[in-house]
Amino acid sequence: MSGPAASGPLAGLKVLELGQLIAGPFAAKTLADFGADVVKVEPPGVGDPLRRWRLLKDGTSVWWQVQSRNKRSIALDLRQPQAQDIVRKLAAEADVLIENFRPGALEGWGLGPKQLLGSNPRLVMLRISGYGQTGPYRDRPGFGVVAEAMGGLRHLTAEPGRVPVRVGVSIGDTLASLHGVIGILMALHERQRSGQGQVIDVALYEAVFNCMESLLPEYSAFGAVREAAGSALPGIAPTNAYRCSDGGYVLVAGNGDSIFKRLMAAIGRADLANDPALASNEGRVKRVQELDAAIGGWAAQRAVTEALAVLDTAEVPAGRIYTVADIAADPHYRARGMLQEVAMDDGSRIAVPGIVPKLSRTPGGQHRNAPALGQDTDAVLKEIGLTPRQIAALREKGVIA
DSSP: OOOOOOOSTTTTOEEEEOOOSSHHHHHHHHHHHTTOEEEEEEOTTTOOGGGGSSSEETTEETTHHHHTTTEEEEEBOTTSHHHHHHHHHHHHHOSEEEEOSOTTHHHHTTOSHHHHHHHOTTOEEEEEESSOSSSTTTTSOOOHHHHHHHTTSGGGSSOTTSOOOOOSSOHHHHHHHHHHHHHHHHHHHHHHHHOOOEEEEEEHHHHHHTTOTTHHHHHHHHOOOOOOOTTSOTTSOSEEEEEOTTSOEEEEEOOSHHHHHHHHHHTTOHHHHTOGGGSSHHHHHHTHHHHHHHHHHHHTTSOHHHHHHHHHHTTOOEEEOOOHHHHHHOHHHHHTTOEEEEEOTTSOEEEEEOOSSOOSSSOOOOOSOOOOTTTTHHHHHHHTTOOHHHHHHHHHTTSBO
């Protein structure tokens, strides 16, 4: 398994991606953006279902162009023993394997950690699932939206007394992916000392729960169950979204002590700025309704752009709610390289998000577009020693495509 040369801090790292849709593939995408050679295994015929999700261009999701850039695709029917043998050969030469099947699926194919680490003790395996590889819920199917609810996030994403709403993207999957990438990098760092790989067990709900800040200790210490608070952030004041005269909203984070004073001065409320009882967050939280009314009344008399101009001058953290049209037109996004255009096979161009994070000396980048299904099957199999005749025989049997 020796892919095309790429630059970046992870150049030379060999990654085998098993799984589909979001959590596992997003983790692999992140590694690929920084130079790892990612070989993505897809089922013949249909490939990863993400190829057909949301808006399609020429029959393929434009989301695919983000999620699978810089990867190579091979089409293997993992239900067939010969395909499983191929995965074992690929894993024997890989540094990292990423999968997000239900727990037990790999073991059923003879591809569990016992087998793969037995032949390649240096292998780092990332396993992402809804509930983890152990525990009473391990066999339940788990999607990001369920994990967001179980992790405590969905309970908070609502206006008080109204139905909890979901974040408009698959945030549970993405949080799990990023935790997985952190785990991979830590395991690779440790491998430099021990020479040994290991298994990284990431549960979607745990990744969400890990980001829930003081939710649990507040309950443990005080029996406090945090409830939905709309656009406000309970216990931190003032921070909220305030409706302006043009119908838009300005988001204001005036919760720092010195920031609060500048905010109150900017909206003409020197009395509140100089009130000793409001000098700290504890006092402001007690009077949050009064503060919200003051800021809200000020914002209601101004358009969003006018309000932001005042707050920017006062150096108060504030912003407006962006649509994707706003993002695409924003000069800061463009200056930071976050709006990249790539040429498609038909000659058209499409905008995709830039690379994050930004490394000063060894930045990531896009060196190839997302692959067609099975585009690299022959090349990858030749790299692990299969002859053209053997490859043709496997294709004839439907093991590969």
